[in-house]
Every structure is written in C-alpha cells, then in structure tokens.
Amino acid sequence: MNIIICIKQVPETTEVRINPETNTLIREGVKSIINPFDMYAIEEGMRLKEKFGGKTTVITMGPPQAEAALREAISMGIDEAILLSDRAFAGSDTWATSYTLSCAIKKISQFDVIICGKQASDGDTAQVGPGIAAHLDLPQVTYVKKIEEITDKKMRLERLMEEGFEIIETPLPVLLTVVKEINEPRLPSLKGMIRAKQAKIIAWDASDIQAEPSSIGLNGSPTQVVKIFTPAPRKSGQIFQGDTQGVVEKIAELLKKDILS
Amino acid sequence: MDYLLSDEQKMIKELAHKIAEEKIRPVAAKYDRSEEYPWDIIKIIAEADLFGLFIPEEYGGLSVNVLNLCLATEELSRACGGIAVCYAASALGTFPIVLFGNEEQKKKYLPDLAKGKKVAAFAITEPEAGSDASAIKTTAKKEGDYYILNGLKHFITNGGDAQVYILIAMTDKTKGARGASAFIIEKGTPGFTFGKKEDKFGIRASSTCELIFTDCKIPKENLLSKEGMGFIVTMKTFDMSRPGVAAQALGIAQGALELAVKYAKERNQFGKSISSFQGIQWMLADMATEIEAARALVYSTARMVDAGIKDVAKESAMAKMFASDVAMKVAVDSLQIFGGYGYMRDYPIEKYVRDAKITQIYEGTNQIQRNIIALQLIKEMAK
Numbered sequence: 001m002n003i004i005i006c007i008k009q010v011p012e013t014t015e016v017r018i019n020p021e022t023n024t025l026i027r028e029g030v031k032s033i034i035n036p037f038d039m040y041a042i043e044e045g046m047r048l049k050e051k052f053g054g055k056t057t058v059i060t061m062g063p064p065q066a067e068a069a070l071r072e073a074i075s076m077g078i079d080e081a082i083l084l085s086d087r088a089f090a091g092s093d094t095w096a097t098s099y100t101l102s103c104a105i106k107k108i109s110q111f112d113v114i115i116c117g118k119q120a121s122d123g124d125t126a127q128v129g130p131g132i133a134a135h136l137d138l139p140q141v142t143y144v145k146k147i148e149e150i151t152d153k154k155m156r157l158e159r160l161m162e163e164g165f166e167i168i169e170t171p172l173p174v175l176l177t178v179v180k181e182i183n184e185p186r187l188p189s190l191k192g193m194i195r196a197k198q199a200k201i202i203a204w205d206a207s208d209i210q211a212e213p214s215s216i217g218l219n220g221s222p223t224q225v226v227k228i229f230t231p232a233p234r235k236s237g238q239i240f241q242g243d244t245q246g247v248v249e250k251i252a253e254l255l256k257k258d259i260l261s
Numbered sequence: 262m263d264y265l266l267s268d269e270q271k272m273i274k275e276l277a278h279k280i281a282e283e284k285i286r287p288v289a290a291k292y293d294r295s296e297e298y299p300w301d302i303i304k305i306i307a308e309a310d311l312f313g314l315f316i317p318e319e320y321g322g323l324s325v326n327v328l329n330l331c332l333a334t335e336e337l338s339r340a341c342g343g344i345a346v347c348y349a350a351s352a353l354g355t356f357p358i359v360l361f362g363n364e365e366q367k368k369k370y371l372p373d374l375a376k377g378k379k380v381a382a383f384a385i386t387e388p389e390a391g392s393d394a395s396a397i398k399t400t401a402k403k404e405g406d407y408y409i410l411n412g413l414k415h416f417i418t419n420g421g422d423a424q425v426y427i428l429i430a431m432t433d434k435t436k437g438a439r440g441a442s443a444f445i446i447e448k449g450t451p452g453f454t455f456g457k458k459e460d461k462f463g464i465r466a467s468s469t470c471e472l473i474f475t476d477c478k479i480p481k482e483n484l485l486s487k488e489g490m491g492f493i494v495t496m497k498t499f500d501m502s503r504p505g506v507a508a509q510a511l512g513i514a515q516g517a518l519e520l521a522v523k524y525a526k527e528r529n530q531f532g533k534s535i536s537s538f539q540g541i542q543w544m545l546a547d548m549a550t551e552i553e554a555a556r557a558l559v560y561s562t563a564r565m566v567d568a569g570i571k572d573v574a575k576e577s578a579m580a581k582m583f584a585s586d587v588a589m590k591v592a593v594d595s596l597q598i599f600g601g602y603g604y605m606r607d608y609p610i611e612k613y614v615r616d617a618k619i620t621q622i623y624e625g626t627n628q629i630q631r632n633i634i635a636l637q638l639i640k641e642m643a644k
Contacts, residue, residue: 187279190310190323193272 001054001150002111005045005078006101006132007038009062009069010122018228034069037117040178043185044147045115046077052150055079057108061089061100067201075188075196082108086205091218093225094123098131100216103209105136113155114175118143129177139174145181262553264560266332273329276309277336289341292466293612296458298422299344299466306337306348307377315352316359320371325359327501328563331508335559338512339519342616343466345509347380350418350467353502353624354381357427357443357494360501361486366445370425382419384472385429385495387412392629394429394495395438399474401430403488406481408432408444410452410474418623420470421455424448427498428472429491441491445483452477463615496574503577503624504563510581510588510620511559514552517588517613521545521595524610528600541598548591555584575637582630585620592617 011030019026034042045056058073060066061084070081084104092100105111116129126142133140145165146158150172159166160179188196206216214220240247266274284305292299306312314329316322323329330352337345355374358366358381373379390396399412410430414420426446433440446453456471485494522545525536535541562580565573592613596603603610621627 187283187305187309188276189308190273190276190313192310193276194269197268197272 001048001052001113002108003045003048003054003056004105004108004111004114005038005041005056005058005073006114006116006128007042007058007060007069007073008035008117008120008122008128009033009060009066010035010120032065032068034072035117035120035122037119037121037178037180039117039185040180040182041115041117042073042076042078043183044176044178045113046186047183048113048147048150049079054112057082059084059101059104061085061092061097061104070201071196071199072188074199075192076186077189077192080202081199082202082204084204084209086216088206088211088213088217091221092216093221093223094125094127094131095222096216096218096220098128099135099220100206100209100211101128102132102135103211104204105132107204107209112172114138114173116175116177118177118179126177129175133175136175139170140176141168141170141174142177144176144178147176147182262556264556270329270332273311273314274332274336277311277333278339280305280309280311281336281340285337285340285344289344289466289612290609292341292344294465296460296465296468298468299347300422302344303347303377303380311348312351312377313375315355316371316375320367321375322371327504327566328560331504331511331559331563334505334508335512335515338509339516341466342509342513342613342620343464345512346418346464346467347422349502349505349509350382351380351423352505353383353498354419354423354425354427356498356501357383357485358445360497361443361490361494362445365482366485370445374425379424380419380422381425381427382417382423383427383498384414384417384420386414386416388415391416392626395441395492397429397431397441399428399430400434401428401432401442401444403432403481407478408481408484410444410446410477410479412474413456414472414474415456415470416459416623417470417472418467420468420472421458422468426472427485427494428474429495430474432488432491436489438492439489441495442488443485443491443494444479445485446477446479450477450479462618463612464619465615499624500573500577501566503581504559504566506620506624507555507559507562507580507584510584510617511552511555513613513617513620514548514555514584514588514591517592517595517610517617518545518548518552520610520613521548521598524599524602535598544594544598548594551587552591555580555587558583575634578625578630578633578637581620581624582627582634585617585627588617588620589614 009032012033013030017026049056056078057080058070058078059082060069064085067083070083074081084100089100119126130140141159143160144157145160148156153172155172156169159168240250311333313322314333315325317325334345334349358370374381385394387397401408401410428444428446429441431440432442452475454473456473459469461469525541526534528535559580562576565576596610596614599610602608
C-alpha cells in the first residue's frame with residue numbers, strides 16, 4: 001500500500017503575532033512544529049503501513065526550514081520525504097496550495113491513500129485536504145475518526161459528526177482528513193532520529209512538478225487576506241431581574257430596537 | 262553548563278526529556294499511589310530505543326555507552342525517580358550478560374532486553390547480607406548438568422515484574438569471597454517464586470521484592486562466566502551501573518530544583534514574589550551549583566567507563582555518593598521553599614524527597630562508597 005501524508009510546518013504558539021502591514025504571521029523567534037493534526041495523519045499512515053505493508057511518503061509545501069518538519073516525520077518512521085519549495089509558491093492561499101500539492105502527488109503517481117490532518121493550527125481553514133481531492137478528482141472523507149477495514153480496494157471508515165459518527169465505505173484511492181480521536185501519535189525513536197538526521201530529503205520546485213505558473217503562489221490564489229484583526233472583547237451582558245413576564249417583555253423591546261434599527 | 266555532548270547524545274537527552282514531560286510527568290503521582298508497575302511507560306521507553314543504550318548493536322541494541330545511559334536516566338528521573346529506576350535497574354540486570362555472557366547467552370537474552378520486551382533485575386542482597394555482600398547464604402549446588410538453588414534474596418528492584426534475573430549464589434562456601442558464582446534465571450522456573458512486595462517510602466512505582474529459591478533446578482548453561490566469578494561479576498557490573506544511579510539522583514535533584522524555581526516565582530508574600538528574597542535566591546544558587554558539580558562528576562566518570570579505563574571504582578563511588586547526597590539536600594531544600602504546600606501530597610515536591618532518599622542507600626550505601634574511595638586513595642598514595 002502506498003500512503004502519502006501531507007503535512008505543514010506551523011508556529012508553535014497559539015498566540016501568534018500578526019504584522020499589521022502585510023497581514024501575515026510574524027514567524028521570527030517562534031519555534032516551528034509539525035501542525036498538530038498532521039501528527040495524527042502521520043501516525044495513521046504508519047499504522048496502515050504496519051498492517052498492510054508498503055511505503056509511506058510525507059510531503060510538505062514550504063520554505064527551506066520546513067525540512068525540519070519532514071525530518072521529524074522520518075524520525076517517527078516515515079520512509080520518504082519530499083519538500084516542495086520555490087519562491088513562486090509564496091503567498092499561496094488554500095486553492096493554490098492544494099493545487100501545488102496535487103501536482104506533486106500526480107508526479108508520485110502511485111498511491112492508495114492520501115492522509116491530511118483536519119486543519120492547520122495557523123490558518124484553521126481545513127480546506128487544503130478537500131482541495132487536493134478536488135484537483136485530483138478523488139473521493140474524500142473528512143473528519144475520519146477510525147479506519148475500520150480495508151478490503152479489496154475498498155475502505156470502510158467512521159466519520160466524526162457533531163452527534164455521533166457516520167460509517168462510510170469508499171473505493172481506493174481516497175483522500176482522508178483525520179481528527180485527533182483517530183489515534184495517539186507515537187514518539188520518535190532514537191534509531192528514527194538518527195535515520196532522520198542522515199536522510200536525503202527530495203526537493204522539488206515548480207518546474208519539477210510541472211505546475212502552471214498562473215495556478216501557484218499569489219497568482220494562483222483567488223482569495224486574498226485583506227485584514228487580520230483581533231476582534232474587540234465582548235462587552236459584558238446585562239442581567240434583568242423581576243417577574244418572568246415583565247423581564248421577557250423588557251428584553252423583547254430591546255431586541256426589537258437592536259435588530260430592527 | 263555545556264558538556265559538549267555529541268549530536269547523538271543531544272538526541273538521547275531530547276527524546277528522554279520528551280518522554281519525561283509528555284508521558285511520565287502526567288502519571289507520576291498516580292503510580293506513586295498505586296505502586297503498579299508502569300508497563301505502559303516501559304513500552305514507550307522501549308519503542309524509543311532507549312533500552313538499546315546498554316546493549317551492543319549485534320544483539321539488537323544501539324551500543325553500550327554509560328554516558329548515554331546516564332543522559333537518558335537523568336532526564337527520565339526529572340519527572341519520576343521511581344519510573345526511571347525500572348529502566349535503570351534493567352540495565353543493572355543486563356550488564357552482567359553484556360560483560361560476562363558467552364555467545365549463546367547473549368543471543369538468548371539480549372535481543373528481548375534490547376526491545377524492552379523483557380526487563381531484567383540483579384539479585385545479590387539478602388536479609389543478612391546487605392553491605393556485607395560476602396555474607397550471602399543462597400547456595401547453588403552442582404548436580405550433573407544442573408545447579409540446584411536454595412535461598413532467599415530480598416529488596417530486589419524490578420523483583421516480581423522482571424523476567425530475567427542475575428543471581429549471585431555460593432557454589433563453594435570454603436572459598437569465601439571466591440566461592441560465589443553468577444547465574445541467569447528466568448521468572449517461571451519451577452522452584453523460583455516471589456515473596457513479599459515491599460511497601461516503600463519512595464520510588465513506589467518500582468517493585469521491590471523477595472526472591473525465594475526452593476530446590477530450583479537450572480541448567481549449567483545458565484552459569485555466567487566461571488564458578489567463583491560471582492563477586493567479580495558484581496563489582497564490574499556496579500562499576501558500570503553506579504554512574505546510572507548517580508544519574509537518577511541527578512535527575513531527581515534537577516527536577517526538584519526546577520519545581521522550586523517555578524514555585525518561588527509564582528508565590529507572593531509581603532507584596533512580592535518570594536524569588537526576589539535574597540534568602541531564597543541564595544538557597545537556589547547553592548542548589549544549582551551543587552547539582553552542576555554532581556553532574557560534572559557523573560558525566561566525567563561515565564566518560565571514563567566508556568573510554569575503557571579499568572580502574573574506575575573510586576570515581577564511580579564518588580559520583581554515586583556525591584550525586585545522591587546532593588539529591589537529598591536539594592529535594593529537602595526545594596520542599597522548604599514550597600513551605601507548607603510542600604508538605605502536602607497534593608503538591609509534587611514531597612515525592613522528590615521520598616525518591617531521593619534511596620539513592621543514598623542502594624547500590625552500595627554512601628558509607629560503603631566512602632570506604633571504597635578511602636581504600637583506593639590510600640592504596641594510590643602508598644606507592
């Protein structure tokens with residue numbers, strides 16, 4: 001079984017600072033980690049390989065420093081790592097990012113399962129996984145909480161809903177995005193860390209993956225970040241006391257004024 | 262202080278630190294109360310390849326390196342000295358096979374010990390033979406192709422839970438100290454049972470137990486090295502493992518110091534953080550300096566052992582004695598900094614005091630360590 005896992009390197013803290021001029025994250029001085037949901041994707045990929053044999057490949061699109069995230073994945077036991085890095089990828093929104101990743105996956109060509117984390121802790125859009133499936137015209141299942149079984153080019157899995165879960169059967173190949181209920185990610189092993197340090201990371205740029213220049217980076221991004229701001233803190237509410245009928249009438253009046261004015 | 266560790270050593274420290282913070286610290290209090298053997302943590306430590314730090318590569322380990330073992334033990338001990346000793350005591354029970362085992366014995370036992378599938382223990386202490394190890398009474402009588410074991414061991418760390426035991430027993434009483442031999446024996450062997458599991462003051466996650474041998478028959482292939490080598494096996498094993506106990510003490514001290522600094526910063530009295538009081542600052546300064554001195558002694562000794570230097574008994578004893586005395590002092594001072602809260606079991610610091618105490622006692626009491634150091638010193642100066 002050939003398993004591809006897409007990961008992203010993100011800043012460690014949730015208290016990110018935003019550069020008000022460029023509306024982008026200030027990444028300097030902040031430690032980088034593998035996006036937490038992607039750790040579950042890596043672990044699930046490892047478990048599939050342990051059960052069915054085959055190969056695990058991890059890909060990331062990012063600046064050269066994203067190599068550290070790939071090496072960390074290797075230290076957990078991943079077989080191969082690919083870094084997609086090119087100045088032309090800069091400024092990508094989720095559409096351009098998923099397009100770029102899908103070009104790389106097309107180049108890899110042999111795959112049975114693509115696994116992504118539910119969402120990235122910095123962007124929080126949860127769009128890249130589904131975007132990749134759209135670009136590759138693949139079935140996709142999001143919020144996967146358990147892979148029940150795989151038989152004969154079909155996968156049966158549980159998809160987490162707000163109340164309970166769905167059981168879904170899908171043909172292979174398929175793209176999954178996973179939630180943290182799916183597993184407990186393993187720690188790296190010493191042998192893995194040594195291997196990771198010595199591993200050769202495959203690096204591809206835009207031409208290596210035959211990406212259309214108009215579809216990548218800022219050019220390929222239909223959405224633009226116009227403004228990022230911290231919303232003003234909510235004002236404290238008001239407490240109305242008295243008999244129920246009287247209080248309800250008072251609140252109804254206030255709401256009418258608020259909504260209709 | 263930068264000890265100029267290699268990249269691999271930094272990886273070991275980083276990985277052990279991660280396990281300590283993410284896996285051990287959250288459950289340390291639970292295991293301290295329940296006294297259950299922490300098999301789930303052992304599994305995590307094994308999957309991280311840390312059992313390979315005292316087993317050669319050809320038997321499934323990484324390499325035998327005492328400094329690496331110390332780095333791992335120290336980091337794990339920062340979170341819990343009790344859980345860490347389950348790992349370190351397995352090293353103690355494995356070293357005799359690594360140092361004195363023949364090819365068959367190494368092939369039979371080391372791979373499972375490297376994977377953490379099995380855990381080892383070292384059994385010499387008896388009710389009448391603690392510091393006076395030569396007073397052991399357990400016997401191993403040769404009968405044809407077997408040895409028949411009879412006797413009782415007690416206070417054995419990992420006892421009851423370990424699968425592989427190194428047993429020191431008398432094969433020839435007439436030869437005194439040269440009449441002891443070392444054997445490998447497995448849990449489940451008929452005639453080998455476990456007695457009381459001790460209710461301990463500290464390191465309560467680790468199991469400490471009696472081993473009872475009643476006409477226990479083991480094949481002669483289980484003899485380690487030759488008859489009469491028992492105490493040499495013991496001494497050489499302790500030379501390798503003493504830095505490990507010292508590292509456990511170091512980790513406990515470091516963990517206690519970190520808790521004390523954190524608490525001192527958060528605790529306000531008289532309108533300010535108690536960390537701004539000179540009295541507290543001087544205590545912390547002394548604690549940190551003593552820990553660093555202990556660390557330098559432990560790492561230097563471990564490096565000597567790894568370099569193959571044969572005469573390390575004095576330095577090994579110094580490292581163990583000093584680090585354990587520092588651990589006890591630092592743990593008690595840390596509790597003092599916590600004040601009344603430190604006395605309550607809801608707070609983590611009192612456990613460090615309880616865990617530190619045993620490091621001054623086992624693997625040779627600090628009084629015995631002083632004997633070793635003094636005798637060696639006198640021998641050297643007499644030249």
